[in-house]
Amino acid sequence: MEEAGDEGVIRxxxxxxxxxxxxxxxxxxxxxxxxxxxxxLAA
Numbered sequence: 001m002e003e004a005g006d007e008g009v010i011r012x013x014x015x016x017x018x019x020x021x022x023x024x025x026x027x028x029x030x031x032x033x034x035x036x037x038x039x040x041l042a043a
Contacts, residue, residue: 006030
């Protein structure tokens with residue numbers, strides 16, 4: 001990763017997928033995964 005944080009992850013995923021998904025779709029999925037991870041850690 002060239003940069004830290006969500007923006008770096010989003011750019012990396014967009015590059016890996018070659019434009020098959022939008023920035024907003026990636027942000028939505030990232031948010032869903034983050035929420036699920038927090039729930040699992042709290043359990």
